[in-house]
Amino acid sequence: MAARHLHEKTRLSTILSIKQEVRMKRSLIIALAVALAVLLVAPVFAGGQKEAGANKTITIGFMPGVADPFYYTMERGIRAKAKELGVNVVVGDYPATWGPEVQTPNLQALMAKGGIDILLIAPTSTTALVAPLKAINDKGIPVITVDTYLGDGDYSKASDYSFPLAYIGTDNKLGGKQVAEHLAKLIGEKGKVYVVNTNPDVSSVIDRGNGFKEGIAEFPNVQLVGMDYCMDNQQKAMELTNAALQKNPDIVGIFGVNVFSAQGAAQAVKNAGLAGAVKVASWDATQTLIDALKAGDIDLVLAQLPAEIGSLGVDAAYKYLTAKTMPPKKIIPGFQFFTKDNVNNQDMQQYIYSK
Numbered sequence: 001m002a003a004r005h006l007h008e009k010t011r012l013s014t015i016l017s018i019k020q021e022v023r024m025k026r027s028l029i030i031a032l033a034v035a036l037a038v039l040l041v042a043p044v045f046a047g048g049q050k051e052a053g054a055n056k057t058i059t060i061g062f063m064p065g066v067a068d069p070f071y072y073t074m075e076r077g078i079r080a081k082a083k084e085l086g087v088n089v090v091v092g093d094y095p096a097t098w099g100p101e102v103q104t105p106n107l108q109a110l111m112a113k114g115g116i117d118i119l120l121i122a123p124t125s126t127t128a129l130v131a132p133l134k135a136i137n138d139k140g141i142p143v144i145t146v147d148t149y150l151g152d153g154d155y156s157k158a159s160d161y162s163f164p165l166a167y168i169g170t171d172n173k174l175g176g177k178q179v180a181e182h183l184a185k186l187i188g189e190k191g192k193v194y195v196v197n198t199n200p201d202v203s204s205v206i207d208r209g210n211g212f213k214e215g216i217a218e219f220p221n222v223q224l225v226g227m228d229y230c231m232d233n234q235q236k237a238m239e240l241t242n243a244a245l246q247k248n249p250d251i252v253g254i255f256g257v258n259v260f261s262a263q264g265a266a267q268a269v270k271n272a273g274l275a276g277a278v279k280v281a282s283w284d285a286t287q288t289l290i291d292a293l294k295a296g297d298i299d300l301v302l303a304q305l306p307a308e309i310g311s312l313g314v315d316a317a318y319k320y321l322t323a324k325t326m327p328p329k330k331i332i333p334g335f336q337f338f339t340k341d342n343v344n345n346q347d348m349q350q351y352i353y354s355k
């Protein structure tokens with residue numbers, strides 16, 4: 001009886017240990033199968049994530065210089081190219097006045113929205129925007145400056161302002177020089193001329209003023225009697241021009257270096273009853289300035305290519321982000337001159353800015 005009981009116990013414990021072994025083996029097989037599945041699927045996940053990263057829609061930030069038709073036209077060029085390439089655009093609030101005091105907080109607000117992969121900006125100072133933009137660049141958001149540049153605009157040599165990928169904008173010095181040559185011709189290559197400039201620390205208008213000086217120097221009988229700064233305020237431009245005309249009643253030519261300075265200068269000349277007698281050369285093809293040209297209140301309009309500048313900016317940004325293609329450090333689209341002879345030509349109408 002005792003022996004039978006012992007035998008039965010041994011049989012039971014053998015069965016139990018076999019069952020345990022089977023259970024353990026099953027768990028091991030399941031664990032191995034799970035591990036294998038994870039190993040097989042993991043690269044797919046990793047690949048998937050990589051794919052999602054590469055295909056993530058790019059977002060380009062655009063920070064304009066000031067609320068004016070030049071930058072609105074640039075924004076249109078940016079949006080058109082972005083649509084073509086399938087990228088997003090986020091635009092910062094247009095500064096109401098032109099200068100770093102307003103642009104810098106608007107820039108910070110734009111960046112605080114997050115999600116911007118690359119920034120296009122028209123810096124409103126060669127110096128004051130260096131630190132804020134460097135901080136953005138150091139956070140891994142590359143910067144391209146459009147229309148205006150930092151420092152002396154030479155991003156190819158090492159300096160504290162050479163971090164932007166590129167400057168894309170007009171050759172303002174060349175344009176200023178050619179305006180001087182046209183204006184000199186308009187005044188018969190003799191007499192006094194005057195310039196209404198805007199801000200003394202913004203690259204575009206610094207270069208226009210310098211180019212103009214260089215161009216006028218080629219005409220020994222033309223004298224530059226002054227260059228004043230209206231800080232991009234049309235009323236101020238008008239007042240400065242008035243004062244200059246009173247001080248030098250024999251001024252025969254005036255150059256307004258951008259939208260508001262030219263519009264203010266033209267207004268002052270018209271108010272003084274001198275339209276036609278005092279030749280006005282203006283920079284920037286707003287509808288107002290084109291209408292003034294048609295009316296004979298001004299004599300020359302230089303049109304930049306703001307939509308083209310914006311489009312080239314998006315193109316460079318896209319190629320950099322998707323293919324790591326470095327843009328040239330300077331990309332310089334051209335410009336056009338409107339005169340009374342071509343202002344109605346069909347092929348010129350595309351150069352007029354609009355909101």
Ligand code: T6T
Pocket residue numbers: 065068070071147148204205257258259260283284304
């Ligand atoms: O002339 C343009 C631009 O190129 C310049 O930098 C700032 O002024 C304008 O926006 C025209 O008002």
